[in-house]
Amino acid sequence: MRDTIRFLRAGKIVELSDVGPTETLLDYLRLREGSCGTKEGCNEGDCGACTVAVGAPHRGTIRYRPVNACIQLLGMLDGKEIVTVEDLADGDILHPVQAAMVDHHGSQCGFCTPGIVMSLFTLYHAGKAADRFAINDCLAGNLCRCTGYRPIVDAAKSVCTGEVGDRFAREADATVGILQFLSDRQDIFIGNDKSFFAAPRTIDSLADLYLRHPDATLVAGATDVGLWVTKQLRKLPKVIHLGRILGMSQIEDIGDAILIGASATFEDAMPHFSAIDPDFGEMMRRVGSKQVRAAGTVGGNVANGSPIGDTPPVLIALGSTVELRKGNESRALPLESFFIDYGKQDRERGEFVAGLMVPKLAANQHLRVYKISKRFDQDISALLGAFRFTVEEGVITEARIAFGGMAGTPRRAYSTEERLIGTEPSKTASWGTAREGLSIDFKPLSDMRASDHYRLETAWALLAKALVELAGAPSEITRVIGRREADAAFQTEALHV
The missing domain is CATH 3.30.43.10 (Uridine Diphospho-n-acetylenolpyruvylglucosamine Reductase, domain 2)
Structure with missing residues (x-):
């Protein structure tokens, strides 16, 4: 057992024994190190001003991902490389991302600029040319209210071309060696x-x-x-x-299902979920910013039991199973049975979520996922609906429907499901009793995100939308962002995982 954490910082190994349980990386950088280039803005992982890059070995090289330093606990960085805006320049020579921001006038007051530069640094190191979609996605977690995003996007387009030639790339082999040395097997x-x-x-x-x-x-x-x-x-x-546990972040394709370790990140899970259906992948892109997806985990999203967690309704609709462990004993249960009441799960004292089994779709099954939020990117759901239909000869023979934001937990719509059995999606007259089922299944609350009436009416609208699409309506009619665009984007992303 080790009583220190160790990480790589500006080419040097830092080892600390005086680490408080909740000390944040941002506080360490600013208060201990005096590295004040990383800014404190919202202090809740939303504005991106505190973004830094965290490097870890991946497939023989170093992979940099953006994280919000304000909500990263310092101890979580053991075995990683921490890169801040102070580290980028090579002597008096600006990093290519910094130079591009200067050339394209991408900064005004400058408070948000270090975080934007660090997000673009990770995009620069992605090793592939970034189009407007990728740049917008990269910057979704960085707020700028002075400059406007056009010059920032122009800077990104000019430098994130897939050609990586900075000193971090040149020193990658040495960095990987140091990080592998730091990654020991001690608790x-x-x-x-x-x-x-x-x-x-x-x-x-x-x-x-x-x-x-x-x-x-x-x-x-x-x-x-x-x-x-x-x-x-x-x-x-x-x-x-949980981030250092061997095997707990693995994702394994076992043919008709995917096994997800509880500490697998959203970012790592996203292409696998996209392969199940592009709607699932697009929903994952909207779970949060790049910074949130690089750190947040599927298991954590389930274990916290939030009624507006984005992944549980989709996982429930797919028929997922959660694995729980206590001591040497393990058990599995359907995910919908895990959520008992608001803030309460079927989890004993000392028991934890170890992983999930997520079934894929059969040839005659169809998935639709819709997220309703006030902001399109990086916002909490007011309502999320997930629908899986089994269709034989034009008739629904099975339905699994789950909503988030409609109750104190993510919940299935059992009465609605029953009323859809035998329905032909192409015949709208047969849908009527399904609407009554929603009123039986849910008595939603009103809060700052939506009223009870809005939630119930929107839930019905989403169900109708799913049925219309199931009947063959093209996504160009029913979507602001079509399934074709999401499919193409995530197929491209999957090739680089």
Whole structure:
């Protein structure tokens, strides 16, 4: 067992033993290191001003991903390389991304600029030419209210061409070697039994530690837990990080299903979900920004039990199973059975989510996923509907429908499903009783995102939209962004995973 964390910073190994359970990477950079180029804006992972790049070995080279330093716990960076805006220039020579921002007048007040530069640094290192879609997606988590995005996009188009020639690329082999050295097989435990940061290396170590400390907070990506710290000011004396556990972030295709480790990130899962259906992939793109998807996990989205978590309704509609572990014992249950009530899941004390099994679609099954939010990108759902239909000879023989935002948990629409059996999607007159089913299945609440009436009416509209598309209506008629565009974009993305 190790009582320190170690990471690579500006070419040097940093080893720390005085790491608080909830100390953030942003606080370390600004308060301890004095590296104040990384800014604190919203302090909740939304504005992108604090974006830094985190490097880790991937397929023999180094992969850089953007993260929000304000909600990344410092201990989570063990074994990684941390790159900030201060590190980019090579002496007096600006990094190509920085030079492009200067040449295209991409900065005014400059507060957001370091985060934008770091996001574009990761896009530059993606190793492929970035089109407008990729650039917009990269910048969706970076807010700028002075410059406007046109000159920033122009800067990105000029430099993110797929040709990577900076010193980080030249030193990649050496960096990978150092990070592989840092990535040992020891558990990390800093503190004592009353207050600690821990990062087990195996799932057995996690199971043992969590049995002994069932009051600890499990953290995977901290995209939610980070806000408990920065916004709710919660005291979390015991934190167990899941990101170092061997095998827990793996994604395995087993033919008719996909096995997802609980600490697999949204970014890594996205092409696999897109391969199930482009609607699933496009929904994943809207879960959050690049920064959020690089850190947030599918398992965390499920385990936190939010009624407006984006992935659970889709996973439920697909018939997914969740694997739970307590000590040496494991059990599996249908995902819809995991959610009991608001803030309450079928999870015993000391038991944790280990993974998920997500079925693929059969040849006669069809999936539709629609997310309704006030902002198109990076916003919390007011309502999310997921629909899987089995169709034989033009008739629905099975339906699985799940909604988020309609109840205290993600929930199936059992009455609605029953009323759709035997329905022909092409005959709208046969849909009538399905609408009555929605009123039986849900009694939604009104809140700041939507009223109960809006939610119920929109749920019906989404169901009708799914049936219209199932009947053969082209997506050009029913979509602002068509399935063809989403399909093409995510097929391209999948080729680079």
